[in-house]
Amino acid sequence: MATKIIDEYAEMMKAYEQSGGKVGEFSNPNVPSIVISGNKVLGKNEVKGLIIEPTPTKDGVDVKIIVKSGTKILYPMALCFGVLPREGTQIINMEAFIEDNAGMNAISHCVFPNAEHIVHKMRYKVHIGKHSFFRYKEIHFHGSKGGVEVVPYTEGTVGEGSYFESTFTLKEGRVGKLDIKYDVDVEKEGKLELYSKVWAKETDEVNIEEKGNLKGEGAKALIKSRVVLEGNSHSKVVSVVNASAPYSRGHVDCMEVVQDNATAEAVPIVGVSNELAKVTHEAAIGSLDSKEIETLQARGLSEEEAIKVVVGALLK
């Protein structure tokens, strides 16, 4: 049994490394971390001022994270979630409390290297107190078969004078089916930034719904999505900013690059219900700019290499 757990941990670490993570983080006592494979917690490290409470469930793990008031966590927390078998379901319910005058950065790698039919549901509830910050990056590594259904849903509140940044990246391997949802309220002088970067291939399906609600005076939101599509993939991006408070400011910026037979939709929705608020948007769907590609070809890159550089930079 112990050997099996060690093997599973080693395989998770291998996939974590493939997705760009540094495995040394999990043996560093100063780096807060958690490793979850399926519904098993394979490792956990807390640091002063940070509480991590995982509770295994039938299909996953419920995780409560608390950053105590006045604590700024020095090193970014490393999270590794994944499913190693070819089939399975993983449901992670994560609730993060960043108390007042506290802050943390976190990088989560979600790995499904052998996926043929995997369902991965992430439910995040984020509560950020006053004058605090939380920067969360989620990086996905899927296999080449496209058999993953990923459903991350984040809801939360950014307290007065606080900052929440969330970045979702899926560039390696097939996407499969992706259904992202954000719904975040921003209080007085709070700031929200949401970034989604996805590279869809073959028959992948991408659905992104991002919503920022500017409820406090001077609240700000930036919602930025970059989706590159090829093959027969499809994406729909719905970006919403509702501004109901004076001096609140929001901006939506969506770009979808379509190649081959791929199709894309962009729906920016901006709502203002206060005369002193302002929300702007820009959305573009199109093919790769031939001038960009030919410029790089004129530097000696092949067309394929040039496309890779342009797309890689766009999703960086």
Next chain:
Amino acid sequence: MNKILRIENLHLKKGGKYIIKDFNIEIEQNLISVILGVNGAGKSSLAYVIMGLSGYKPDKGKIFFKGNDITDWSVTDRAKAGMTLAWQTPANFEGLTVREYLEIGMKKKSLFAVKEALEKVALDPVLYMNRIVDKSLSGGERKRIELAAVYAMHPDLVILDEPDSGIDILSLENIKKLILDFKKNGSTVLLITHRDEVAEIGDKAFLMCSGKIINEGTPSEISEFFKDECNSCNHKGEPEKTLANNEGSE
């Protein structure tokens, strides 16, 4: 002297009209050759045809580079053979840093070479190396980065399409110095411009009008002719009249 580029009987039709017709030129190695002409003379189209860009495949004629017929070569193959182009209005690249952009064309990536190229165009490497090559740069900054990128490549032939446009007067001297540095480093320069004061740094000049070379000589001769005949031209699109006047005045 060796001819690095030779163009024979080139014709390019766009929208049913010839914008380059019966175009012939020979460019000598390691010299600065200037193509001077008013806006709309077909100068940028010529640059695109030489570089092999999509939509600019000649209808007739041949292009030879270092003795090879490159008329049907791809942009990449032409660049690999040693030529490149600095666009008049360069493209933007979201997410790509200035350093990464410069390194793309370098045979051997080197931080020193990146810094040197930026200094050549009077941009502080500390301030610019990690900037993104996107719309956050002003037109003039982007233009200088384009020139730095082609400088870092050390190409055998560099086509500079209006390198002076969008550049302020003070920076113009830097740009002229950079063009001379290309030559010093062994590159042949094909400088395309509509400003006679820029043309004067060349070794040889050609006057282009309505898709044709109508005159050639020293830069001062061609600049003089350009100032006298082209700036006040009232018969654009009819280069034969210019030639007739010129021949008559001699």
